[in-house]
Amino acid sequence: MLETPIVEATLQRALAGGGDFADVFVEDRASTSSTYDDGKVEEMRSSRSRGAGIRVVRGETTGFAHTSDISLEGLRAAADAAAAAAQAGGPGTKVAPLVERTSTRPHLIETLPETVSKAKKVEMMARADEAARAESGSITQVTSSYADSRRRILVANSDGVLATDDQVRTRFAVSCVASADTGLQTGSEAPGRTVGFEFFDEHPPEEIARIAAARAVSKLEARPAPSAKLPVVLRRGAGGVLFHEACGHGLEADLVSRDASVFAGKVGERVAGRGVTLVDDGTLARDWGACAIDDEGALAQRNVLIDDGILTDYMWDLLRARRDGRASSGNGRRETYQHLPMVRMTNTYITEGTEDPDEIIRQTPYGLYCVALGGGQVNTATGDFVFGITEAYMIEEGRITYPVRSAQLIGNGPDALRAVDAVGNDFETWTGMCGKDGQSVPVSAGQPTLRVAELTVGGTAA
């Protein structure tokens, strides 16, 4: 993407007036997306962006500047701006000779989306549209969308690190509206993978469409959700977002170091029941948050955060790790070259247990069975979280009985972790975009079917 001498010159320039550390992040991103609505292509979009972000660290202060001009002159101007912002002063810092870090991609990309015709992409959306409408006569509206992106990055820093990655992602979403006397209901499904067009071998458009349509249709019969504290069984994949929100964010070292996490100072302590192991794993092949390197050039790795209920470690980016005299855990990520990196999750999941998922339901006399959840949110300082139920059923006498309408689940992260009392032997992940401080990055979250002994369900039924 850039010649090594240019990168080296930029780093030297950034530290010429002082400073402890500098890095250059170069990104070239191209994406295509399209929306298919009402039986036709509504829009075909493409976009391109290319630029570099330069960071200079002096003491506790980080200066940052970015530019879309990646010529030597453009980079030099950005380096000067970042150095000025860091208020760097004093003798210059030496830049270590750049040595390329060899990274192993978690998997190979089979078919680059840019080599697939737009017509073929349109065909996938048409197939989904047809399948969704065929699912039920009550489906009145179908929107399907296709998106691919290719993000090539180069990271170099004054410690001598030089690393590159080529990240290809494909996502497909179907959203349906079903209509009946009971009103309108929506259902959607939106899997994404860090793969090329082979995505559709794993997720045929018809299958995604049928899930979305069935979800909307099932809710036509839904009754109001209860307003009560209940045992909640989370189907495999569906509850990953709960642990992402309720625990994952509180284990990010930046929040921990600000004393803004309920998990601060608790390494080595029991924070969850036996059988609960929480992992963040950037190397989880093909998953939505997978990468070879993070956006600071650290190799992606598998980090065990909670081991059989005991808190073992937090997630780290480069700056927090340097201050603590340890290595980054490969969790320094940024949305684009225009953003500063910070501690972010990749693919976060609870590992599978031993129980039969069906048996977990049978052993629940009364409770809620969640099949799909929308987004969620957490206050890391208090641990309080919420997340929306988008498909759920009541469990009565160990059997799934009727669907319930959308409602909010609410709880407290540490409490919910301790309340996990059954962990299944199945596993699935969920695709999402995680927002933090205004930056959005692709992540996945996963879990086996499991039961939380008690969560508050905020419906309107008595």
Place this chain on the structure above:
Amino acid sequence: MSSKDLFEIARTIADAARPGEQLEAYVVRSRETEVKVFNGAVESLSVAEAAGIGVRVIADGRQGIASAGSLDADVITETLADARDNATYGAPDAGYGLAEPRDVEGVPAPDLDLWRDDVLGTPTAEKVALAIAADRAVLAADARIRGVESTDYGDAALEMAMVASTGVSATMARTMSSVGTSAMAGERDATQTGYGFDVRRSFGELDVERAATMAAERATRLLGATQPSGQRLPVIFDPMVTASVLSLIGSALNGEAVLRGRSMFADRLGEIVGAGSVTIVDDPTNPDAFGASPFDGEGVRTRANTLVRDGRLERFLHNLYTARRAGAQTTGSAVRSYASTPGVGARALHFLPGTKSPAEVMASVPEALYLQSVSGLHSGTNPVSGDFSVGAEGLMVRNGQFAEPVREVTVASTLPRMLLDIVEIGSDLTWLPGGTAGVTLLVSEMTMAGA
């Protein structure tokens, strides 16, 4: 590069339109400063200038768009070629078409002065000093504040120019600066947080004390919060909560959502959808609104649109496309980024304020739940089905006074029900970033779930 240069770039592209082709270029430039303060010292300082271009092509009734985060000549050429290629894959639709001169006639151009030179003119060191002062002010505001999660200063100066080959063009420039801080009160195992901010068009007007006091007060008044037992009760919405809920309601008053069958109001024009005191207006010509703009994303002049008048649904927001499809007129409500085709959205949505102060609204019921902040608004509410369920924290209100704080509750109803159940709208209209204004609201009954 000046605003004039942006306009010239847009005009050059629009001038390249081939016979039978409509071409539109939308060019933006933003300059931003962001300061993050932690522990009284600068944690990071970002200085950024970014520019981008979106090119929209309509040919043979088909539409395509391409965008780039660069204004380099070679990139622009490539973007135009991509847009033309993308258009060949779109389905033909008679509704596509750029704004024509006749679309922009008849409505006077609002005279809006949305630019303050001091946002770009103030030295960065002064912005840093303001952020540090805000961080310290939070700690000084109350002895029970044990820390500040973060204090951020941010400003942006945005310039836009668009030219369509049909002869319509528009330019706009605006500034904004803000300071926000998140206070942490109490001991670690009983921490409560509170957010405070101040946002202005100019740097000079920023009120650090206001942000700090707000954050400290909102954090400390939640100390000792417990989870109450569930019940149905009247609920008072903090202005910030009202603004978020109003933005959801706005997404259902959107002609695009209506056209796609994704609005709970779709078939209800002319019907009563709210209490008699409810009037909802989107007025981007109000310079106090942070979303104010003289033009919309298609170059059409903005105007005040009353959507709900005295409880009756009167109008949906439209851009040119949704208006043509619905047999209506554009309301000048096209919103877009340079990378997207025009959508529909509110810029300055608000409830027409009432006459009671927030204290008078609180005193108007014997007991209520005051919603200080809600979470999960987008996951727990649905502007299609109208379901509404959010996580909340706040305080009980008795006899017009704040009583014990509560946390870890959910509050549920449906959006249509809530609009009908509004019994008081306060006089405290507060403009917020994000296209809406807040005001204190009293809703007669909602379901609170707790212990």
